[in-house]
Amino acid sequence: MRRYYVDYFLIFLGSFLIVYIVLPIAVILVLQIFDFSMLLKALQDERVLKALKNTLITSTATMLISLIFGVPLGYVLARKDFRGKSIIQGIVDVPIVIPHSVVGIMLLITFSSAIVDNYIGIIMAMLFVSASFTINSARDGFLAIDENLEHVARTLGASKLRTFFTISLPLALPSILSGAIMTFARAMSEVGSILIVAYYPKTAQILVMEYFENYGLRASRPIAVLLILISLTIFITMRWIVGRRRYA
Amino acid sequence: MLKLKNVSKDWKEFKIENIELEVKKNEYFVILGPSGAGKTLLLETIAGIHIPDSGRIYMDGIDVTELPPERREIAYIPQNYALFPHMSVYDNIAYGLKIRKAGNIDETVRRLAEVLGIVHLLNRKPKTLSGGEQQRVAIARALAVQPKILLLDEPFSNLDVQIRSKLMEEIKRWRREFEFTAVHVTHNFEEAFCLADRIGIMLNGRIVQVGKPDNVFLKPKNEDIARFLGYENIFEGHADGSRVRIGGITLSSNVTTFGRIKVAIRPEDVIISKSDGEFEAKVESIESFGFASKVTLSINGLKLKALTTTSKIIEEKIREGDRVYVSLRGFNLL
Known part of the structure; x- marks a missing residue:
């Protein structure tokens, strides 16, 4: 008992x-x-719709960039042994420990006016704080693949590149995609560094703050709800797709 | 066909040293050794997964030491078969053919599947197959590309006994059908005896003896090999022409030697009887495992292990502490 x-x-x-x-x-x-009327009102508000669009565009771009650069890095970290590998691995995780306002300051100092108040600035801020997720998941995905599969593919005549695209990548894909979802979600929720680097073009997460400060809680709430619904929908669908692939 | 000259490789906790090996065309060569001897590392080095630290590897007289795996025309079947889990059985077998842009891929796959008895599995995913079926698919996938050599790493170790012996018989049949050359690595004597044209014994990263199965099993070159091959009784002795003394007993040998020597006796060559024999012995202990029993004997303090059938132990009422007679069917001088 x-x-x-x-x-x-x-x-x-x-x-x-x-x-x-x-x-x-x-x-x-x-x-x-x-308070459904406020939600409908927000959905007709030009500024809200524009901001949501900005958020989705920049987050998607961030996710794609993290895939293009993060997957090869993940592969190298999983398969190669070299001096300083643990340092590289550490660098990948650094963004997690830096306060996001500090990230904004650092980016601003480094790239100055080139990134102020434009899409590039938003994407760079998002990428800095969220790329780790794609890199680490890609690495874990490749690590989980039996190296013998790659060896056998090679002896059957596949070049290194072909082995990567026909064996390693398809098998690591569920893991890579779930990392990409995390990157997307993290990018969407980034505020601190964007606030400093690129207040405009206005993204939804910034607009929530602005409405809250200017018009109060009741005005900002519908935007917050829309952001939650979008995030959760994307998060749940993609996890579902990845899960299906994994257990297929 | 395949020739290794003085090949050495140190990799993680494994090591192969100064490997000299020659495998002839259409030969089935078995490398027999205990686990940890470096057998897998040797196969992977032949396959091109590792580049040797020193030494050269030749295929048909051409130096392939530095060539990547995909340019060696060697097919490798790892111990876990390494079937591509995201592809159907059909696509697994066709993988190498698609890369080669071979004609008649469908025909080749179906013919292989037919001979190997896996036609009904072609649309299945590897995960849904039994161990024996997976092994067949792995062999089909390897043979599809018509490799010069097939490398098999402990191909039967994950299979149960019945499937194992069936597959061994079938491998012989497939060899006649496809005429391939194979290097097969195992720690299992039965496999080596059943399949090998020639055997190489591998101990501690070295190939220590090569020869026809009978020859290797009956004439181990040194004590380590003898021990590995199951000669459990190894004694220091003294030879005086055709007579060999070990402990308190004297054996007569048909070879003439003098001085200190070692005598190796297989347990199955020690015959026990209650009625007659060459030496008198005391039964120290009896260990039965299934149909076979191992008896430890003492001949004037000389400990000798004998392997006999359990039914004989029961029929002749042999018990611990009994006096019995012992004769030797044969022994080896090392």
Whole structure:
């Protein structure tokens, strides 16, 4: 009997964080349902729609760039042994520990006016804070592939490049894609560095802040809800697709 | 066909040293050695997955030491078969053919599948196959590209006994059908005996003895090889012409030698009897495992292991502490 008490206790402790994550999301969604007219108004607001579009464009671009550069890096980290590999691995993880406002300052100092208030600035800020996810997932995906598969492909006549595209990449794809989703989601939620580098063109996450400061909570809430719905929809669908691929 | 000259490679915790090896066309060459001897590293080096630290590898007289795997025309089947999990059986077999842009891919795949008995599996994914079926697919995939040499790493170690012996018989048949040359690595004597044209014994990263199976099994060159081949009784002795003394007993040998020598006796060559024999011995212990039993004997303090059938132990009522007679069917001088 005693063991059950322990189980219940662990479940009780474990549920705390889950409730804590779900509660605010549920509350904001429920409150918005009772204030549906504001949501409709936001959906007709030119500035809101433009900002949402900006957010989606820049996040998607960030994700694509992280794939183009992150997948090869992940492959190298998974398959090659070289001096300083642990340093490279450390560098990949550095953005996670730097405060995002600091990221904005650093980028501004380094690239100055070239990135101020344009799409490139937003994308660079997003890329800095979110590329690690794609790199690390790609690396883990390649690490999980039995190297013998690549060896056999080679002995059957495939060049290194062909082996990569016919064996390694398809097998690592679910892992790479789930990393890319994380990068996309992280990019969408970035505020701190964008605030410093590129306040304009205005993205939705910045607009939420602006509405909150200028018009208060009730005005900013519909935009927040729209952002949550978009993020969750993309997150859930892509995870579902990746999961299906993985267990296919 | 394949020739290794003085090949050495040190890789992680494995090592091969000064490997000299020659495999002839259409030969089935088995490399027999305990695990950790470096057998897999040797195969991977032949396949081109590793470049040797020193030494050269030749194929048909051409130096291939530095060539990448895809240009060696060697097919490699790793121990876990390494079937491509994201492709159907058909696409696995066709993989090498597609790269070569071969004609009649469909015909080749179907013919191989027919001979190897896997036609009904062509649309399946590797994960859904049994171990034996996976092995067949791996062999089909390798043979599809008509390699000069097929490298097999412990091909039967993941299969249960019945499937193993069936596959061994079939490999002989496929050899007649496709006439391939093979290097097969194993720690299993039965496989070596059943399949090999020639055997190379590999111990601690070195090929220590090469020869026809009978020859290698009956005439180990030194104590280490003898021990590996199951000569459990190895004694220091003294030869005096045609007589050899070990401990308190004297054996007569048909070769003439003098001085200190070693005598190796296989447990199955030690015959026990309650009625008669050359030497008298005391039974120290009996260990039965299934149909076979191992008996430890003491002849004037000389400990000798004998392998016999369990039914004989029961029929002759041989028990620990009994006095029995022992004769030797044969022994080797090292």
